[in-house]
Amino acid sequence: MNKPLEIEVTYTANxxxxxxxxxxxxxxxxxxxxxxxxxxxxxxRNTVVDLSEVSFIASMGLRMFIGLAKALKRNNAKLVLFxxxxxxxxxFNTVVMREIMPIVVDEAEAVRFAAT
Amino acid sequence: xxxxQAKSSNDSRVCFPSSLAGLKQGLDAxxxxxxxxxxxxxxxxxxxxxxxxxxxxxxxxxxxxxxxHTIDVSFARGDGELTLIFDDDGRPFDPRNxxxxxxxxxxxxxxxxxxxxxxxxKNSKRLDYERTAKARxxxxxxxxxx
Numbered sequence: 390m391n392k393p394l395e396i397e398v399t400y401t402a403n404x405x406x407x408x409x410x411x412x413x414x415x416x417x418x419x420x421x422x423x424x425x426x427x428x429x430x431x432x433x434r435n436t437v438v439d440l441s442e443v444s445f446i447a448s449m450g451l452r453m454f455i456g457l458a459k460a461l462k463r464n465n466a467k468l469v470l471f472x473x474x475x476x477x478x479x480x481f482n483t484v485v486m487r488e489i490m491p492i493v494v495d496e497a498e499a500v501r502f503a504a505t
Numbered sequence: 506x507x508x509x510q511a512k513s514s515n516d517s518r519v520c521f522p523s524s525l526a527g528l529k530q531g532l533d534a535x536x537x538x539x540x541x542x543x544x545x546x547x548x549x550x551x552x553x554x555x556x557x558x559x560x561x562x563x564x565x566x567x568x569x570x571x572x573x574h575t576i577d578v579s580f581a582r583g584d585g586e587l588t589l590i591f592d593d594d595g596r597p598f599d600p601r602n603x604x605x606x607x608x609x610x611x612x613x614x615x616x617x618x619x620x621x622x623x624x625x626x627k628n629s630k631r632l633d634y635e636r637t638a639k640a641r642x643x644x645x646x647x648x649x650x651x
Contacts, residue, residue: 414553415561416529445550447557448621455617462612476550483627485608489615 396421398428404503405434406496410442413450413477422453430457433464435503437496441472446480458490467491471499515542515582523564523574523593531560531578538580544587544650551628551648552580552587558621559591559600559644567595567642585651586630591644598642599634600625 394417395410405428411417429436436457458468470492473481481492491502519534521527535556539549556578563576577592603622610616625646626632633645 414532414557416525416532419525445553447554447561448618448624449557449561451620452618455612455615458612459617476546480554480624483624484606484620488609489612 393417394420396424398425400434403435404500405429405436406439407436408439408442411444413443413446413453415447415449418449418453425453426457426460429466430460430464433461433466435466436461436468437499437503438468438470439472439496440470440474440477443477444474446477451480451484451486454486455489467503469493469499469502471496516580518577518579520575520577523568523576523595525564527573527576528557528560528564531556531576535578535580542582544582548587548648548650552589554628555589555625555646555648558625559589559646562598562600562621563591563593563595563642567593567598569596582650585649587648587650589646589648591646592641594641597636599636600644601632601634 392411394412397408397410399406407425407429409421438454454468454470461468468490470490472495473492481487486492491499493499493502517534517538519531521530521534532553535552539552560576560578568574574594579590579592581588581590600622606616606619606623629646629648631645631647635643637643
């Protein structure tokens with residue numbers, strides 16, 4: 390059985406750091422999306438998302454990130470993704486995700502993007 | 506409750522309800538079959554992506570009523586490829602007719618969804634669709650193993 394997706398949120402100044410672990414498929418998104426949204430959208434926090442332990446993404450995961458980025462933009466905040474693994478990066482390339490939101494190599498670069 | 510039936514060492518079939526719980530059962534059955542088949546990570550990722558996108562699409566958009574329906578999926582291993590056959594009694598839907606999304610839009614103009622069928626096309630060698638005489642959708646998706 391596939392391990393359920395986990396989410397961990399920590400805050401530093403005005404940046405929310407979100408760590409996801411597992412698979413961003415439909416069951417995974419169903420499990421974390423409400424918690425993710427509640428943790429960052431109402432206060433309009435700039436958000437960086439660590440994807441280094443996400444092994445798989447499907448379109449429901451893309452949908453979640455785009456929805457969150459739009460909601461944050463309405464609150465003058467940004468969503469930046471970093472450290473995607475190979476399958477996740479391949480899907481991002483296929484759908485040209487970098488034209489929608491920043492996707493960078495590591496956390497330091499993600500924080501710089503989020504702060505500018 | 507899902508029903509998994511191994512037809513041979515190369516073939517399997519799973520039936521599950523058209524719900525999130527059913528999708529999880531189907532994903533678990535696919536994982537068990539892929540693990541036994543030992544086809545490699547790329548083939549597994551392609552198979553999971555196709556399964557996830559097609560079944561989620563059937564569950565979200567396939568039915569005009571709130572009843573639980575049954576989705577039937579067969580997996581078969583061939584020479585350098587995997588074949589997944591999806592069978593459901595939802596409204597007619599041929600994914601080959603879905604227009605490709607405009608992917609070159611900034612955040613403000615980008616639609617939230619609409620990328621799933623595009624991903625299926627990009628990760629498959631071939632798609633065949635038939636509306637059967639018994640008013641069922643039968644979609645065949647072939648993905649490369651290597």
